[in-house]
Amino acid sequence: MGNTGGATRICMISNPTSGNNRKWQARIEARLAAYPQVAHHVTRSPHEAEELVPQLAASCPDVVVINGGDGTIAAALGMILRHWAQDELPLIVLLPGGTANMTAGDIGVASSHKQALKRFFRWLDRGAPLTGDIRTRHIMRVTGAADGHVRHGMFLGTGAIMQATRFAHKNVHSRGLGGELSLGMVLVRSVWGLIRQDPKFYQPTHVAIAVENGSGVEVTRDTAPMLILVASTLGRLFLGIRPFWAKDEAPIGLTAIQGGARRFARAFPSVLRGRPNRHVTVENGYESFRGARIELRFDGELNLDGELFATAGGDVPLVIEAEGPIRFLRAK
CATH class of the missing domain: 3.40.50.10330 (Probable inorganic polyphosphate/atp-NAD kinase; domain 1)
Structure with missing residues (x-):
């Protein structure tokens, strides 16, 4: 308009x-x-x-x-x-x-x-x-929270994302630090914790995944321990991170890294760039999807654009659907 x-x-x-x-x-x-x-x-x-x-x-x-x-x-x-x-x-x-x-x-x-x-x-x-x-x-429309509320957001994460979020609130943002630099500090500390399998950060969440692309084709994955699971409709995350590499034409990117993923220290930098190297394979525990509708089944918490809330759990899926599109003007 x-x-x-x-x-x-x-x-x-x-x-x-x-x-x-x-x-x-x-x-x-x-x-x-x-x-x-x-x-x-x-x-x-x-x-x-x-x-x-x-x-x-x-x-x-x-x-x-x-x-x-x-x-x-x-x-x-x-x-x-x-x-x-x-x-x-x-x-x-x-x-x-x-x-x-x-x-x-x-x-x-x-x-x-x-x-x-x-x-x-x-x-x-x-x-x-x-x-x-x-x-x-x-924008993602998210239903299936324990409180029954419908939410919207552009970044969603669980698994180690939750531990990183708590670390950020306690040790970074509480000190008045913000912006991309603060998120970079949290990333470095979290990745170091994951490489060392520090239990403060290394806490996989058991998740089942169903991804429906724009053509109605559905891909499913049985419940498995997910070390990191992120979904977003953004083109880039902080510091230019683009952790999605699936080639399907659909608005929501979803990347899942399983607990026990092999060669993590060598694989993860390429995951952040969205350019998987030879270590980033399904067999090694790394997978990326694009979808218009995603169902996640797990009992736990997630981060949606900084808001933390719990899933309904049990047989109630967390449903993520794409709404829009919306046009954004980068005024200069």
């Missing part, structure tokens, strides 16, 4: 409790006062956002700017998909207002909050053109 005449209509949603925004929110609001064409809305809870988004849809903006962390972005995108018709979706601009900001690193204005704000206001000064670097991504 594009505005064929007049000024670009812009709505902005900010979460002031997100990591970077706790330091920058007052300055952002003061700066936005010079741009009356931006309708700025500050939401401090999911309930406030739920009430706001239908009003935004009724105003038919050309661009919705989301200023928050990965969780805020995912929740807002889910609401936008619910309240807009697919053929009337606005362009989305992402500002990295959170702590990790992995989503904004892929499809946002920039991964650095300071650089992103500089580019964003420069874009406004240029008249907020609706052309430029536009990237298309789907």
